[in-house]
Amino acid sequence: MRKILFLPSFFLILGYAEASAQPTDISSEPDQTWVHQHTGTGFPARLGGFDRSRIRDLTEDQLDIVVSYKDADQKDVLTLYLYRPAINDVPLWFETARQSLMVGGFAQFAPELVTETVFTPPGQLSTAGMVVSYSLTGSESKSTAIAMAPLNRWLLKVRYTSAKYDAQSLADEIPKIVSAVETGDIIEQAPEALAVKPCAKKLKLKSKVKRFRPSLVDALIGGAITSTAEEEKSDPDKPAETVTYCRDPGEYGRWTVFRANESKNSYILPLGDSGRALSVYRNTLSGAISGDNRRRYTPVHMKLGQQDIFTDINVLPVPETLVAVINQGAIISSSTTWPDEGSTITIDSGLATDE
Structure with missing residues (x-):
């Protein structure tokens, strides 16, 4: 109505x-999963060898969440984003994220495309998720990757930059990261993701x-x-x-x-x-x-x-x-x-x- x-x-x-409030930190127990209030999505305290270090709300009502993870030597960077897009479409926002990377700070490290592919996120019956991975030169990091997966009316974005993995290995790690994020029992089926x-x-x-x-x-x-x-x-x-x-x-x-x-x-x-x-x-x-x-x-x-x-x-x-x-x-x-x-x-x- x-x-x-x-x-x-x-x-x-x-x-x-969009005009919004200043980003605010969200407090959480360091050894417990933090649960997003609107979707029930759980971000573990430890994920893929990383410790959760910070949770920020970029809006006033948890419509755009950034969850940061760090490893022991702080050379690898893993960041997860959960937001409710104005247009619910994985390929649209994945392509936008990919292009943003190419014109951003990583452009100076001559990223070379290694793989761009799709994967099946938890609870989905089709290849509704997308990932792209690049090798880097002139940097301590060997590779960087972006992934996007649907989560009912929301999107989960993964940004992973690594000094340990080459680009292909990093791309292979992404579905494991997405699978480790805890989702609710009811998952709305999303269409197959097409480039x-x-x-x-x-x-x-x-x-x-x-x-x-x-x-x-x-x-x-x-x-x-x-x-x-x-x-x-x-x-x-x-x-x-x-x-x-x-x-x-x-x-x-x-x-x-x-x-x-x-x-x-x-x-x-x-x-x-x-x-x-x-x-x-x-x-x-x-x-x-x-x-x-x-x-x-x-x-x-x-x-x-x-x-x-x-x-x-x-x-x-x-x-x-x-x-x-x-x-x-x-x-x-x-x-x-x-x-x-x-x-x-x-x-x-x-x-x-x-x-």
């Missing part, structure tokens, strides 16, 4: 990443946009839409098709554009590899209701527990322009996506009286 609230008019300037491929053609994106004057209808429609995949459904009587993301082949600097089912009218722009993203999609419903047949696109800031809807624009923008639209724009409505039981839509009250 959706609950709709009208709150005082607001105008927010947002940065690239993200380039889209067949790149989108025609524009650098200059014009904003529409927002209305109450826009705010209500935007707040009610919880996924850009909705825009892709042409026949509501047909079952929802599986969403497969491709990587737009255009060159956008630091940004990578992903498209659901080769969409020509929408895209996803991840903000880092921890589940947050911007999106923009063709909004045909607002124009149909208002009688305005001009093309319009809705920008969305997709956070871990909420989606913020911004004023419609007239074209599908390049990533830099979409970021600017979000940074400089007004939120007209927001829709909570956490907790799972229902959602609350918050509307800018100024739209209710503005004619």
